[in-house]
């Protein structure tokens with residue numbers, strides 16, 4: 075693998091029959107996550123594809139010219155022409171492979187795939203998920219000299235990374251940006267000795283055998299598994315929701331509010347998340363219409379007062395959305411008045427949905443005991459009904475889902491596990 079600078083770009087990239095370029099930065103956790111994947115794929119594809127790395131900060135002009143605005147970014151070239159996807163952020167190995175395969179012949183793909191050898195490793199504890207619950211557990215376990223691996227399908231931080239500001243996590247006098255809090259937690263876990271495999275595909279989990287397969291070929295065994303896969307925004311499951319996700323319809327204000335500067339937005343929901351996130355969206359949008367099923371907001375009193383006093387915000391109480399559509403550039407929401415059952419259409423530039431969360435448990439096929447809402451039941455030590463399997467954080471059945479309660483669960487599980495493993 076070659077490290078090049080912009081002056082070598084013509085020779086090392088454009089003149090090659092097949093080439094992949096990794097624009098990386100220093101002090102960049104997603105770049106650290108991609109580096110071992112790039113290295114291992116270089117060993118497999120290196121005979122057919124030229125692998126190069128370019129330091130983005132040192133080659134800014136070239137990066138800007140190529141539309142590279144974040145690190146890492148991977149670009150793929152065939153005979154000097156860009157092909158495939160521009161991959162950035164938490165880049166998955168399977169996505170790199172998909173794009174590398176575009177650069178070579180089908181015969182070469184078959185030859186490489188037949189050379190892919192399954193790998194086997196084992197650890198005392200494997201934690202699925204890298205949100206606050208997992209990171210707290212990892213810190214305690216590593217400090218107790220327990221060999222611990224954290225696996226996440228995304229980058230570390232969990233939901234905290236997509237929260238614009240956190241003002242109620244002790245230890246920070248001023249509100250801290252969510253992604254920075256996640257970053258501090260994961261760096262602390264790394265320093266304590268926790269190993270990470272992030273932005274991977276979790277292909278299969280066997281909770282009974284304690285076996286996890288990631289990226290299809292890597293089998294990881296554990297003495298104990300902790301489920302810390304958290305929760306994801308609940309879907310409304312109404313027409314148009316799937317179709318317009320990411321095309322005018324979003325579940326993440328931190329990610330997308332900035333695209334609505336001086337524009338009009340509809341927010342679905344009226345609980346804590348909906349109200350707090352609307353407050354954030356109001357920094358950008360010129361007008362927010364909240365659609366809420368009840369006759370009062372259900373967020374905490376302070377947040378309610380703030381949002382109701384914001385002149386940009388109007389709340390349509392006792393209404394529910396029934397369908398999403400697009401007319402020209404506008405998102406159109408059909409809403410039903412729950413008192414009169416009349417429907418009408420309202421339009422805006424974008425829609426945000428904040429109607430609660432549901433647990434991320436699709437990967438688990440075993441009979442985990444759950445409550446009626448689908449969250450995992452544990453005892454007070456965080457044991458599940460399956461021997462050697464613990465569950466912590468937002469994925470478990472409990473009354474309050476917060477960062478503090480997630481890290482508390484992680485703390486309890488890790489102390490119990492360290493004692494049980496001896």
Ligand SMILES: Cc1cc2nc3c(=O)[nH]c(=O)nc-3n(C[C@H](O)[C@H](O)[C@H](O)COP(=O)(O)OP(=O)(O)OC[C@H]3O[C@@H](n4cnc5c(N)ncnc54)[C@H](O)[C@@H]3O)c2cc1C
Nearest residue numbers: 203205206207227232233303304305467468475476477480
């Ligand atoms: C918009 C918003 C604002 C919030 N604001 C606050 C706040 O101000 N203060 C506060 O205390 N709390 C807040 N919360 C709640 C808080 O973020 C959560 O309670 C906390 O993040 C839960 O931590 P967790 O580790 O249990 O799960 P999560 O943070 O959900 O992390 C779970 C992780 O598991 C990973 N994962 C999912 N499936 C798999 C799989 N199959 N294999 C491997 N990994 C997987 C996910 O990628 C994720 O990284 C907020 C939540 C939201 C959505």
